[in-house]
Amino acid sequence: MxxxxxxxxxxxxxxxxxxxxxxxxxxxxxxxxxxxxxxxxxxxxxxxxxxxxxxxxxxxxxxxxxxxxxxxxxxxxxxxxxxxxxxxxxxxxxxxxxxxxxxxxxxxxxxxxxxxxxxxxxxxxxxxxxxxxxxxxxxxxxxxxxxxxxxxxxxxxxxxxxxxxxPPHQRPLYHTACSLASNYLVGLIYASSSLLQEAGLNQRESVALLRPLICQTINNIQEMGIEESLTGPLQRGDLKTMAQQLAALKDFPSVKRSFISLSYLLLEIAEKKRVLSPQKIAHIKHLLEEK
Ligand SMILES: NC(=O)c1ccc[n+]([C@@H]2O[C@H](COP(=O)([O-])OP(=O)(O)OC[C@H]3O[C@@H](n4cnc5c(N)ncnc54)[C@H](OP(=O)(O)O)[C@@H]3O)[C@@H](O)[C@H]2O)c1
Known part of the structure; x- marks a missing residue:
């Protein structure tokens, strides 16, 4: 042919x-x-x-x-x-x-x-x-x-x-969504790896350590949906743990800024799931603002 x-x-x-x-x-x-x-x-x-x-x-x-x-x-x-x-x-x-x-x-x-x-x-x-x-x-x-x-x-x-x-007019939103899922994921893993490197691992080791966690999270999202895949201190409302995480970031200002911004997105998910009381949500917001 x-x-x-x-x-x-x-x-x-x-x-x-x-x-x-x-x-x-x-x-x-x-x-x-x-x-x-x-x-x-x-x-x-x-x-x-x-x-x-x-x-x-x-x-x-x-x-x-x-x-x-x-x-x-x-x-x-x-x-x-x-x-x-x-x-x-x-x-x-x-x-x-x-x-x-x-x-x-x-x-x-x-x-x-x-x-x-x-x-x-x-x-x-x-x-x-x-x-x-x-x-x-x-x-x-x-x-x-x-x-x-x-x-x-x-x-x-x-x-x-x-x-x-x-539709052609949706391209800018579409492309931003793609960047978030790929480029910004790289940024997130870079941030996570940099903390592990500070804790004594090299970059290769840090990626090997994180890999099963990242892959399982993707699998969870595929199998159970985005909201149901959220675990961790914020969705449990573990305020003391969150406060310690924020304190651990005191020497990492750019990671801390991203952590706080993303916490608001996680709060949106937690609110959707109705797993936290309005008081707990208010406390978390207060903690994020004062840090
Ligand atoms: N990479 C991705 O992950 C990806 C995924 C999906 C879509 N895209 C899209 O694919 C396109 C290219 O991205 P890329 O990542 O492949 O970029 P890239 O690796 O930087 O390649 C761009 C190429 O364009 C050439 N170029 C620049 N100006 C030119 C000109 N005036 N005339 C002819 N060639 C010129 C460059 O030439 P030289 O090499 O000679 O300098 C280079 O080879 C973009 O529209 C991007 O949005 C990329």
């Missing part, structure tokens, strides 16, 4: 992982283009396919699909450069992979005839050389034209994922 051709603009972490996984399915990589040629060459090595191009014009001349995987901040500029090229856009699909921006950012290209969509793989890609399995069972969050939808679905499913659609 004839493969569907594509080119990648922005051979960073996601662009490289995506191309590497796609070339193992019904897609064929034509061109790779990046800000720095060296970066595209490194990606070419990892993917094992495609040709590194020296200009944007050359890169997008080939390929039925153009994947824009540049940093969010450069997306509008790249789109504007692309729409100034004289090209038969009507024969091309253009997808960007930003979580924040909807397909409306591709308007200029759509007006030139391109079939456009925003296709965000809901996963974390910290390196360029992750195996294609990284896409298995993940969601690809889409908005765009009907025609783009059917190709986006094919891309998602051929990688072992599934497509869901989201």
């Amino acid at each position: 004839k493969k569907i051709t594509f080119s990648v603009v922005g051979s960073g972490r996601l662009g490289t992982c995506l191309a590497r996984a796609l070339v193992r399915t019904a897609f064929q990589l034509e061109s790779l283009y990046s800000l720095h040629r060296k970066s595209a060459e490194e990606s070419r090595q990892i993917i094992g396919a495609g040709r590194v191009r020296s200009s944007l014009t050359e890169a997008v001349a080939q390929g039925e699909i153009i994947l824009l995987t540049v940093k969010d901040d450069y997306l509008a500029e790249v789109i504007s450069r692309l729409s100034s090229l004289s090209l038969d856009w009507a024969s091309k699909y253009v997808f960007h992979t930003s979580g924040l921006y909807s397909s409306t950012i591709l308007k200029e290209l759509q007006e030139k005839g391109a079939t456009t969509g925003a296709l965000h793989p809901l996963q974390s890609f910290p390196r360029k050389d992750l195996p294609p399995e990284i896409f298995h069972q993940i969601f690809f969050v889409f908005d765009g034209s009907e025609k783009a939808l059917s190709l986006a679905k094919q891309i998602a499913e051929s990688l072992g994922g599934q497509l869901i659609t989201l």
Whole structure:
């Protein structure tokens, strides 16, 4: 069967992982283009396919699909450069992979005839050389034209994922939610690990120690729901324990600030669960405020 051709603009972490996984399915990589040629060459090595191009014009001349995987901040500029090229856009699909921006950012290209969509793989890609399995069972969050939808679905499913659609105006909320669940989770574990490092463990040991706790908490959330998974001093209303935890953070001001902010979220959960009396909630709020 004839493969569907594509080119990648922005051979960073996601662009490289995506191309590497796609070339193992019904897609064929034509061109790779990046800000720095060296970066595209490194990606070419990892993917094992495609040709590194020296200009944007050359890169997008080939390929039925153009994947824009540049940093969010450069997306509008790249789109504007692309729409100034004289090209038969009507024969091309253009997808960007930003979580924040909807397909409306591709308007200029759509007006030139391109079939456009925003296709965000809901996963974390910290390196360029992750195996294609990284896409298995993940969601690809889409908005765009009907025609783009059917190709986006094919891309998602051929990688072992599934497509869901989201109204374009909800993208900023959606993307913030994704960041909270991934980037801010890293921040939380960094904070937790830094306390354990102060207690004498190295970072590796601290992560090994925390891992079963983190994984079981995720399992609990999946099996019992978010509210039922909350355990610990706040939801028990153990005020003395909370006071000692806050005191233990006296030399860790940034961790303490985050701990206090998150305590208010935990209070929201405890209030929902009706596990604490109004007096207990008032005492906890007072404790958080005075610290
Ligand atoms: N990484 C993730 O976990 C993840 C997950 C889902 C979605 N995304 C989305 O994927 C996109 C890329 O993210 P990333 O994490 O892969 O970023 P990244 O690793 O920083 O890669 C961005 C790439 O864009 C290239 N670039 C920057 N400006 C360019 C320009 N003007 N022309 C051509 N190439 C340019 C950079 O080039 P050089 O390498 O040559 O400097 C780099 O290779 C973003 O929209 C992001 O929201 C990322």
